[in-house]
Amino acid sequence: MSQSSGPLSHTLQNQSLVRFSSGATELVQVAYSNTVVTPWIGPRLEVHKICNVAEAALGQTLTYLIEIVNSGNCAAMVHVLDSLSSETSLLPNSVLLDGTPLPGVSPERGIPTQEVVPGATLRIHFQVIIVGLPPSLKLVNQAKIRYTFVTPEGRMVEGEEQSNVVEVNLVSSSLSLVLNADRVQTFVGDIVTYNLLVSNPGFIIGNDARVTIPLPKGIEFLPGSVIVNEIFVPETTPDSGIMIGEVLPEESVPIQFRVQVTGGSIAENLTIQAVLEYVSGDTLENVYSNVATLQIIQPRISIAKSVNPPIATPGDTVQYQITVHNEGSFAVDAIVTDFLPPGMRYVEGSLGWNGVKRLGTNPVKGINLGTLTARSVVNIQFEVHLTEQERGVPAVFELMNQARLIYTFRLPDSRSVQRIISSNTAVIQLKFPIISVHVEVKPDLIERGGNVTFHVHVTNTGSWPARVQLADVLPPGAKWIGEAEVRDRAIISEYSSPRFLHLGEMEPGAEKWVNYIAQISSTEQLGIQQGTVTAMYTYEWNGQRHSGQSISNVYTIIVEDGDE
Incomplete structure (x- = not known):
């Protein structure tokens, strides 16, 4: 089979020959037939695969490119498969077809079937992250395509091609860091335990290792809860750094600490990520853990x-x-x-x-x-x-x-x-009035027939005005002989002996003083005389009338017989 002129013109040339010898001579002779030329029709697919790097470390991202070239003269429907190594994990939504994203597509499950016309090149990119180290410290990968095409006679023809083998050498000096919480759902006030595992899967010692875990707003570290290799380290905090020291090859160091979900203005999800610093040889290395997410369940x-x-x-x-x-x-x-x-x-x-x-x-x-x-x-x-x-x-x-x-x-x-x-x-x-009344008498020791002056003090310490009048202003049997002056009111005439003293309306905080004179002359009033003055008040609220009364302190008058 040979290719004729032009990259898309294909022919198969075939010719027969016969070797023979005659009786006259022992020489072998050759006779050639005519040349038969047969046109060749079909796709000619070549699969090439490359990686962006030849050497990588644990946790590094690799970008693969698969190119499919059709140098034939017939279009083919191509289905691409690429079985990834167990030490790698596909980055979600990283598959690109000729630069166009293919969300949710995985090369392991297969790229959706595409048509590759003669002379065309199909390019597929995808990314993986290295999550483990194989014993050989090599990542070996090969892509495969399955294709179909239809002949001019209408026959369906199937075929399969494989790409070249791609190898990536792995550097084993990287430490790994895995972070997880003891629960996924939580609530404000909950206590959550985080576990970290620092591992050295390689053959080189990691020195001066330290893990730092910045805590977001809404999470508060519980002091004294850090445990390294089953040993309590009470002075250590995640945000200031947890010292590990030396991590030997094939050694793992477990770390544990506890936090409390404190609430405040927090989002529905809280995420944290740990950072591991260590020295490999003379180089300071940084490794990031996976992101651990807490879902906050908070009814509104x-x-x-x-x-x-x-x-x-x-x-x-x-x-x-x-x-x-x-x-x-x-x-x-x-x-x-x-x-x-x-x-x-x-x-x-x-x-x-x-x-x-x-x-x-x-x-x-x-x-x-x-x-x-x-x-x-x-x-x-x-x-x-x-x-x-x-x-x-x-x-x-x-x-x-x-x-x-x-x-x-x-x-x-x-x-x-x-x-x-x-x-x-x-x-x-x-809103209501508080009416208080206080009375003093002077003098409080008199002879029968003597006079006593009453000094009455009335206050409204409430929050609403009231109309006030005084009752029981005279002791039983006493005579009203003096004038009583109520401030801001008219003078009560002598000998009128009022039943009530009207003080009018008293606003909140108002005070009024009343002074009047009484004569104690009855023989029945000899000895100790005691009494009180009553303040009676009314007020209106929302069209309704309310009333009340307040009784003063008890006053005392000692009356002696002047004939003794």
Whole structure:
């Protein structure tokens, strides 16, 4: 078979010959037939394979190129196969066909069938990473193609070709570093154990080896948890470097440390990668581990609380609303509690959620919401009665409280986690007056028929104005003989003996003083006389009238008989 003129014109030339001898002579003679020329039709495929380097180390990336040249005169459908060495791993999505990416394609499973026309060249690139060292310290690789073509008569012809063998020599001085966590899924607050394995698969000692693991935001190292070769190293931290020292050939050094997932503004995935530094001969080498990823499982649950009305007075009834929102994709089991502060009393039977009353349910004892599915909302309403504040204790003008949500969710690895979150603070501003009255008498020792001056001090230390009048202003049997002057008010006439002293409206923080004179002359009043002054007040809130009273301190008058 020979090639005629032109690279794509092919012929097969054939000629027969006969060797013979005649009786007249012993010489051998040759007779040639005519030459028969047969056209040759078909693809002529050549497969060439090359690597970008001839020498490599553990962890290095190799780029392979496969070229398929068709020097025949017929197109062929070509399917390329390349069985990779077990010591290499294909880099995902690294396969290129004539410069065009082929996502998800692997040469081991085969490159999608391509047509190679006469005179064309098909180029396939792909990359692998060296993950192990074979005993021979050589990576041997060869590509193979299977092809088909159709003859002019319509026959389907199949064939197979192999590329040249590509060898890459491996340098055995590189140490390897593998990193993994004891779990893939985690949650905020979880404790995770990381394990590293430093290995020397070669024949050269690695000196002054040190591993550094920078920790990202959201992960906090647990002090004292580093273990090297089953020995605790409490002063060492991953980010400052874990000293290993000498790593002998075929030796492995295990390292372990623990961290806590601390939360904050963290992403759904947390990744870390370790770096190994060591000296090989006189050269400082760096080796990076694989990337270890933690998936953060964090349900997006929120709880908000509001009150209506936000301004009230003791005796009013207000309504609380609590909204629980599951914004994430994980279902949770939830319980809401709401501990009411002093000054509030839950209105029995008022609680419900999503428009349905839940008789017998109490927010203080807990509201079991059951399972909250993904992207669900629960609206809770209940009422409380604002009780009157007790006398003798400091006044409270704000009632504040928060709702609390306890929810439980399950991780994909079957662990259950319980979390507690609180709502915002709901505030009720209380508006009511606090009227106080204090009385002094001078002198407190008199003879029968003598006069006593009363000095009365009235204050409003509350947060709302009130109309105030004084009652019980005279001891029993006493006579009103003096003038009483109420500041900013008219003078009460002598001997009018008023039943009430009207002080008018007192704003919050206001004070008023009242002075008047009484005569103690009855024989029944001899001895010790005691009494109090009562401040009676009224105020209006939201169109309703409220009233109250405040009793002063006890005053004492000693009355003696002047005839003795």
